[in-house]
Amino acid sequence: MSKKVLVLAETREGSLRNVSFEAIAAGKMIADGGEVISVLIGNGITDVVNELVAYGADRVITVEDAKLEQYSSDGFSQALLAVIEQENPEGIVMGHTSLGKDLSPKLASRLNSGLVSDVTAIEADGDSPKFIRPIYSGKAFEKKVIKDGLTFITIRPNNIPALEKEDGRSGDVSSVSVDITDLRTIIKEVVRKATDGVDLSEAKVIVAGGRGVKSEDGFKPLKELADLLGGAVGASRGACDADYCDYSLQIGQTGKVVTPDLYIACGISGAIQHMAGMSNSKVIVAINKDPEANIFKVADYGIVGDLFDVVPLLIEEFKKVKV
Numbered sequence: 014m015s016k017k018v019l020v021l022a023e024t025r026e027g028s029l030r031n032v033s034f035e036a037i038a039a040g041k042m043i044a045d046g047g048e049v050i051s052v053l054i055g056n057g058i059t060d061v062v063n064e065l066v067a068y069g070a071d072r073v074i075t076v077e078d079a080k081l082e083q084y085s086s087d088g089f090s091q092a093l094l095a096v097i098e099q100e101n102p103e104g105i106v107m108g109h110t111s112l113g114k115d116l117s118p119k120l121a122s123r124l125n126s127g128l129v130s131d132v133t134a135i136e137a138d139g140d141s142p143k144f145i146r147p148i149y150s151g152k153a154f155e156k157k158v159i160k161d162g163l164t165f166i167t168i169r170p171n172n173i174p175a176l177e178k179e180d181g182r183s184g185d186v187s188s189v190s191v192d193i194t195d196l197r198t199i200i201k202e203v204v205r206k207a208t209d210g211v212d213l214s215e216a217k218v219i220v221a222g223g224r225g226v227k228s229e230d231g232f233k234p235l236k237e238l239a240d241l242l243g244g245a246v247g248a249s250r251g252a253c254d255a256d257y258c259d260y261s262l263q264i265g266q267t268g269k270v271v272t273p274d275l276y277i278a279c280g281i282s283g284a285i286q287h288m289a290g291m292s293n294s295k296v297i298v299a300i301n302k303d304p305e306a307n308i309f310k311v312a313d314y315g316i317v318g319d320l321f322d323v324v325p326l327l328i329e330e331f332k333k334v335k336v
């Protein structure tokens with residue numbers, strides 16, 4: 014049965030995050046031929062509406078206000094609630110990102126509706142869609158079916174492929190005006206960490222370092238390899254605890270959960286808490302000088318050796334391929 018589905022778009026510094034396009038693809042599967050409406054909340058954001066249409070949105074609704082310049086739980090929930098009231102959808106999809114993890118349970122509880130979080134795949138074969146999500150830190154998967162009622166879905170970035178971009182596709186664009194009041198948090202300034210390059214949670218390639226990297230300088234070859242492959246640098250908590258890198262790079266149970274196409278683990282032992290954040294990566298390469306290291310149990314390719322020998326060799330070889 015076809016459904017009307019709202020999909021929340023996410024921007025960062027004026028650009029749409031990839032997960033916005035993946036959420037549209039997820040919305041299409043849930044809508045089953047029904048309407049997929051992208052909702053864009055912020056201030057001065059209208060430049061990107063055509064991109065949402067090109068990636069499959071049938072309509073775009075914007076909510077703009079100076080108070081929505083930065084994300085706040087109160088502001089964005091007021092904005093999205095106004096669109097939900099106007100459109101009365103059957104499903105609402107957003108990324109399983111910091112924003113989605115904050116907003117979805119808050120609104121689901123406010124509206125007394127369902128929430129399926131951290132969805133990595135959707136089976137839509139005409140019946141009610143089945144939402145597949147990892148449980149027990151990725152060791153097993155469960156399938157959930159929601160029979161009726163409004164349901165919030167958060168999708169894990171990098172798992173549900175976006176649709177092919179179709180430039181010139183047309184779709185309606187309208188706006189909803191909302192009086193944003195009673196903000197309990199006012200963000201005065203956002204100070205960004207001095208990390209450059211690709212966003213770790215959306216990176217297709219991650220080169221991660223552990224305690225085996227031994228120092229802050231030890232991360233330099235990993236960064237060079239990541240840059241060469243268009244990827245991002247990540248880390249184990251061991252490396253963060255040792256002060257070799259910032260905690261924003263931590264991957265694992267208490268860090269970021271990532272699913273890149275390629276994960277290269279360098280000097281990481283493979284503790285269960287680390288694997289909870291990366292074991293669903295599509296291809297895992299592990300470099301470790303201990304042949305018994307646990308990380309080899311999840312690796313597709315294992316290299317037993319010193320990372321300070323192996324990583325420069327990889328850089329050399331990838332440079333040849335790139336030329």
Ligand code: FAD
Pocket residue numbers: 222223224225226248249250251252263264265266267268269279280281282283284285286287290300301302303306318319320321
């Ligand atoms: P180690 O276990 O010390 O391993 C270093 C590895 O480097 C070894 O295997 C060694 O053989 C190899 N090595 C050394 N030198 C070289 C070299 N020159 N070349 C190649 N290999 C080399 N950890 C996380 O990562 N993420 C989390 O989110 C997380 N959450 C946690 C939550 C809780 C509640 C707890 C209790 C722990 C958590 N941990 C987490 C910590 C986790 O248990 C491990 O302690 C941590 O992952 C170990 O990091 P590591 O693999 O870098 O270090």
